[in-house]
Amino acid sequence: MPAIQFREALRAAMVEEMERDETVFLMGEEVAQYNGAYKVSEGMLEKFGPRRVLDTPISEAGFAGLGVGAACCGLRPIIEFMSWSFTLVCMDQIINNAANIRYMSGGQFKVPIVFRGGNGIAHQLGATHSHRMEAVYSRIPGLIVVAPSTPYEAKGLLKTSIRCDDPVIFLESEKMLGEMGEVPEEEYLLPLGKAKVEREGQDVTLLSYGRPLQRVVRPAVKALSNDYNIDVELIDLRTLRPLDVQTIVDSVRKTNRCVIVDEDWGYCGMGAGIIQKIQKPCFDDLDAPIEYVHSDEIPVPFSHPLEEAMMPSVDRIIAAVQEVCYK
Amino acid sequence: MAVADQVQRRPPAPRPQSDGRLERERLRMMMLIRRFEERTYQEYTRPGQKIGGFCHLYSGQEAIAVGTAAIFDKSKDYLINGYRCHGHSLALGMSPHAAMAELFGKATGCSHGKGGSMHLFQAEVGNNGGHGIVGGQIPLGVGMAFAQSYKKTGGVTFCFLGDGAVNQGTHNESLNLASLFKLPCIFVVENNGVAMGTQVERASAEIDLAQRGCGYGMPHYNIDGNDVDVVITELGKAKEAAARGEGPTYIVANTYRFRGHSMSDPLKYRTKEEAERAKLRDPIKLYQQRMKDNGWINDEQIEALDHQAAQEIDQATRQADADPFPAPEDRFQEILAEKYPLEK
Numbered sequence: 247m248p249a250i251q252f253r254e255a256l257r258a259a260m261v262e263e264m265e266r267d268e269t270v271f272l273m274g275e276e277v278a279q280y281n282g283a284y285k286v287s288e289g290m291l292e293k294f295g296p297r298r299v300l301d302t303p304i305s306e307a308g309f310a311g312l313g314v315g316a317a318c319c320g321l322r323p324i325i326e327f328m329s330w331s332f333t334l335v336c337m338d339q340i341i342n343n344a345a346n347i348r349y350m351s352g353g354q355f356k357v358p359i360v361f362r363g364g365n366g367i368a369h370q371l372g373a374t375h376s377h378r379m380e381a382v383y384s385r386i387p388g389l390i391v392v393a394p395s396t397p398y399e400a401k402g403l404l405k406t407s408i409r410c411d412d413p414v415i416f417l418e419s420e421k422m423l424g425e426m427g428e429v430p431e432e433e434y435l436l437p438l439g440k441a442k443v444e445r446e447g448q449d450v451t452l453l454s455y456g457r458p459l460q461r462v463v464r465p466a467v468k469a470l471s472n473d474y475n476i477d478v479e480l481i482d483l484r485t486l487r488p489l490d491v492q493t494i495v496d497s498v499r500k501t502n503r504c505v506i507v508d509e510d511w512g513y514c515g516m517g518a519g520i521i522q523k524i525q526k527p528c529f530d531d532l533d534a535p536i537e538y539v540h541s542d543e544i545p546v547p548f549s550h551p552l553e554e555a556m557m558p559s560v561d562r563i564i565a566a567v568q569e570v571c572y573k
Numbered sequence: 574m575a576v577a578d579q580v581q582r583r584p585p586a587p588r589p590q591s592d593g594r595l596e597r598e599r600l601r602m603m604m605l606i607r608r609f610e611e612r613t614y615q616e617y618t619r620p621g622q623k624i625g626g627f628c629h630l631y632s633g634q635e636a637i638a639v640g641t642a643a644i645f646d647k648s649k650d651y652l653i654n655g656y657r658c659h660g661h662s663l664a665l666g667m668s669p670h671a672a673m674a675e676l677f678g679k680a681t682g683c684s685h686g687k688g689g690s691m692h693l694f695q696a697e698v699g700n701n702g703g704h705g706i707v708g709g710q711i712p713l714g715v716g717m718a719f720a721q722s723y724k725k726t727g728g729v730t731f732c733f734l735g736d737g738a739v740n741q742g743t744h745n746e747s748l749n750l751a752s753l754f755k756l757p758c759i760f761v762v763e764n765n766g767v768a769m770g771t772q773v774e775r776a777s778a779e780i781d782l783a784q785r786g787c788g789y790g791m792p793h794y795n796i797d798g799n800d801v802d803v804v805i806t807e808l809g810k811a812k813e814a815a816a817r818g819e820g821p822t823y824i825v826a827n828t829y830r831f832r833g834h835s836m837s838d839p840l841k842y843r844t845k846e847e848a849e850r851a852k853l854r855d856p857i858k859l860y861q862q863r864m865k866d867n868g869w870i871n872d873e874q875i876e877a878l879d880h881q882a883a884q885e886i887d888q889a890t891r892q893a894d895a896d897p898f899p900a901p902e903d904r905f906q907e908i909l910a911e912k913y914p915l916e917k
């Protein structure tokens with residue numbers, strides 16, 4: 247299998263789906279002539295022309311809503327945001343319109359749209375540009391929330407998201423776009439709403455997704471196995487809404503211990519929501535309270551060491567795992 | 574109606590030759606909408622209130638919805654609206670029963686009781702909804718026009734908004750996008766002079782709202798929104814231009830709402846004189862007079878139309894009242910289009 251960059255995997259998914267389905271188009275700031283703020287859409291204007299790859303003015307509410315309206319009328323828009331932080335100015339279009347129109351119309355409309363872009367802390371962008379929006383959108387009935395953790399996952403999940411008849415919030419990370427990973431040459435799709443047991447283990451269940459999974463969780467799992475003799479079952483959640491509760495519960499019933507890692511704030515954070523879903527079905531199986539490793543409850547600081555310090559680290563994860571394993 | 578009086582209007586359109594058949598249908602629809610809204614008012618305010626939530630009546634503005642419907646092609650055009658959406662929905666052919674049942678929250682309502690007064694939809698005729706967030710529907714309308722342009726359907730989108738919505742950020746973004754992409758979108762601002770209790774002159778630094786459509790490279794002008802013939806002519810021209818690929822038009826249809834903003838509005842911000850003066854320009858009365866002048870209708874026939882409308886609304890209301898509420902388990906339906914886990 248050839249190794250390609252995360253951004254190339256995303257691009258391949260979009261290109262394949264646009265070749266397959268005429269109603270798919272890409273719209274966003276700088277996606278066309280500039281070839282993408284982060285070069286995800288590089289070459290796509292040339293390939294598909296300005297009818298299907300469209301630059302927009304800096305009008306998030308305008309083009310997010312445009313996408314929703316177009317999706318209601320038979321198109322399959324891919325709307326790229328430069329950052330999910332910027333969706334703070336267009337949430338009405340996503341939360342009120344994309345998520346509710348089907349319900350409020352008694353099922354008369356479907357809204358097949360993918361909103362995608364970089365989510366979370368992307369290194370020294372400061373508090374305004376570093377929001378982790380997953381918990382905000384994962385709360386919303388009517389939305390699907392997806393967070394890939396490798397180029398392989400990114401391509402397979404994005405392809406399914408584009409074919410999905412519901413609105414999908416697709417959370418990437420600017421910091422992951424250059425990461426390499428093996429991606430098959432032949433076509434494949436990955437399911438939405440299905441978590442992946444990435445590593446089987448006996449001692450503790452570790453739950454994570456997206457960037458933190460790649461940045462700190464995988465290294466922590468390696469260290470736990472090599473240096474601490476703790477056998478981790480690692481689950482890549484992949485879809486945050488709907489959450490694959492069954493896969494998590496099955497794992498915790500086996501390991502009797504659970505640690506959740508994300509880069510969100512803890513209070514009302516993504517992990518807090520996951521705990522609410524699993525603590526009851528797992529209560530009798532748990533040998534320790536569920537641990538939740540998250541970012542500090544502060545605005546995201548600019549200075550590199552401060553930013554680094556606020557986020558979950560390999561050490562914090564190891565400490566949490568030791569805590570639940572009483573080791 | 575201070576502002577509506579001050580701004581320059583387009584002159585009334587020359588009347589086309591006609592035998593009065595279409596006109597009678599338009600008059601009937603305006604009268605039906607008026608009757609529907611008055612019945613809604615009664616049902617909302619009577620003891621044992623059957624309608625809950627926010628409810629905004631269209632009385633006084635009927636000429637705009639009915640004029641639009643007259644040039645609307647249900648096979649390819651779209652209409653999208655704010656929450657004051659009963660009139661437009663009826664004008665596009667929603668049965669008074671489906672509308673009233675929705676207001677009652679019944680399973681037989683157009684949205685199965687999940688939308689309510691502010692969210693009436695009828696997809697099969699291109700009625701893409703009432704939308705509750707002021708200005709939230711404007712980008713959606715642009716997107717619907719985008720779909721028409723992308724698919725080359727030849728259809729156009731009528732995107733309705735209020736004079737209050739002009740002050741939302743989405744207004745600026747949407748007008749710019751629609752014109753930049755040359756989309757077949759006709760923005761119709763229903764200027765009834767007041768947003769809830771805030772008059773245009775207290776909300777917009779420019780009181781001539783047509784000027785708020787300035788700076789986007791599209792035609793922008795005022796029309797008399799109480800004259801159904803003017804609405805037909807002016808929106809018709811904008812529609813033709815849009816269909817020819819000339820892009821959007823911004824039309825301010827000046828009008829007056831006879832009732833309060835919503836049901837709880839005591840109308841303290843209005844004088845009796847203002848309301849009396851507005852009644853003289855009641856779009857239904859104006860149209861009846863014109864039709865009489867043309868010999869298309871007489872008082873007796875008008876009386877009969879009104880009687881018919883009242884009966885139709887009464888029947889629809891009784892039926893809606895007798896209809897069942899949705900089953901409790903229906904609340905989980907129609908949220909997502911797919912089943913998960915989803916494999917494709």
Ligand SMILES: Cc1ncc(C[n+]2csc(CCOP(=O)(O)OP(=O)(O)O)c2C)c(N)n1
Pocket residue numbers: 629655657705706707734735736737738739763765767768769834
């Ligand atoms: C974003 C938002 N802010 C406030 C409201 C509450 N609200 C509902 S209608 C309205 C007035 C809008 O007036 P206008 O746009 O002139 O429309 P009209 O009611 O006259 O049809 C307000 C403030 C809302 N629904 N949405």
